[in-house]
Amino acid sequence: MTTEDISPMLQVADIDLEESQQLYEHFRFEVDKGQVPVRIDKFMFEKLQHSSRNRIQKAAEAGFVHVNDKPVKSNYKVRPGDIVTLMLDRPHYDTTIEPEDIPLDVVYEDDELMVINKPAGLVVHPGCGNFHGTLVNAIAWHLRNLPSYDPNDPQVGLVHRIDKDTSGLIVVAKTPEAKTSLGVQFFNKTTHRSYNALVWGNFVEDSGTITGNIGRDPKDRLRMAVFPPESETGKPAVTHYKVMERFGYVTLVECILETGRTHQIRAHMKHIGHPLFSDERYGGTEILRGERSGSYRQFVINGFKLCPRQVLHAKTLGFVHPRTKKQMDFTSELPEDMSSLLEKWRRYVPSVTNE
Structure with a gap:
């Protein structure tokens, strides 16, 4: 799970932590050796892109922010080597990508890749409250009969992304070799x-x-x-x-x-x-x-x-x-x-x- 998936879960106001409450790890980070002492709420705010410092502080108040397996308050200052974890009262959301029958406008397709014309309003990848009905789920359905394509394998799939409310062209790699080649082209700015x-x-x-x-x-x-x-x-x-x-x-x-x-x-x-x-x-x-x-x-x-x-x-x-x-x-x-x-x-x- 990415930090973008985790941060919307920090809705922890008015939650009291009981001793018997089972907690689930959602985020773990080992503090770098060169890290200067800094408040943990600031440290986590920089790591969780879509969260807020206020939410992190409330998570700490509820006992959900741990350092070296012990809950800490938001004014705790992290030190080199600390293991920071976010422990929530609910398990991870299952982010396994399942095929969903969503229409696709396929502009081009061969054995190595496909080019899709994405409509506005379609989220590209699951996350941040959009775990279903995405372009990735639609691609998984379109390629469901291709044994070599695993939608959960990061070595294949989307090579780049566009915003949910932006329409237009996007390329998908069917093989690891295609994704590597296309990825290098995007990195080298030759596309x-x-x-x-x-x-x-x-x-x-x-x-x-x-x-x-x-x-x-x-x-x-x-x-x-x-x-x-x-x-x-x-x-x-x-x-x-x-x-x-x-x-x-x-x-x-x-x-x-x-x-x-x-x-x-x-x-x-x-x-x-x-x-x-x-x-x-x-x-x-x-x-x-x-x-x-x-x-x-x-x-x-x-x-x-x-x-x-x-x-x-x-x-x-x-x-x-x-x-x-x-x-x-x-x-x-x-x-x-x-x-x-x-x-x-x-x-x-x-x-x-x-x-």
Whole structure:
């Protein structure tokens, strides 16, 4: 179980720990030899990505945070060699991936790999409250008659991921050799990926590059933030963008990733003042540009309803085939919610111009 799976379980307020209560280990970490003394709630907060310090403190108060097999309070300072464990009153959730009959839009498939056009709203991988109904469960069903494919084997399966509410292309490896080859290509940045995004605001320039480290936002652990490239916070990230169509108050852009960080396009665009349209987590569900009229406000609200997710689509994907060594390039059409929204903006812009 990953730290992302564990942290939602820290809902331990108002729980009293009884001596007879059976506890189950959910998290274990040996403190590094070079670790300086630090409060255990801070230490665990840095390890459990989707948790909060307050939840960790309540877990400690309930007796669920242990060091060297003994419960400690949240002000305990960890020391080199300490064994830190999170002990909860319920067993691990079974994260075994089971096949589920979920429709897949398979763009391409052969003995080594498959390329899928993922719809918006479909979670890619189980975790954080989404243990069923994911793309991985759907792939397991699609390949259920392939004896060599084990959905629980990390040597096969998804090579990269896209957000739940992002649509578009994703590649799956059927063999360990294919996953290794594709993984190396992603690591070496030799793959080709482009996204279409509708963002708030107009651009002075027709193209540009956003450079800035991406890491967890200290104020919101579910969101990513951008830090200076020379800082030690976050991981380096580079996004190239090009204007495709201007609508005055919003702009359709093509984004090409040089790196593949979590929420990279969403965080980078927010950083330069152009949040993705309808992206609630990054402020895109506010009316950030345009008129003050009630009719315009209603127009934008209707747009949010038409496409109630960040307007982002993984449109193209290119890589070298692991076996044939030939270049493979794929393009997917924009999904209906996104294309309908763009048409709505196209009709609105001339009406404003003619007034």
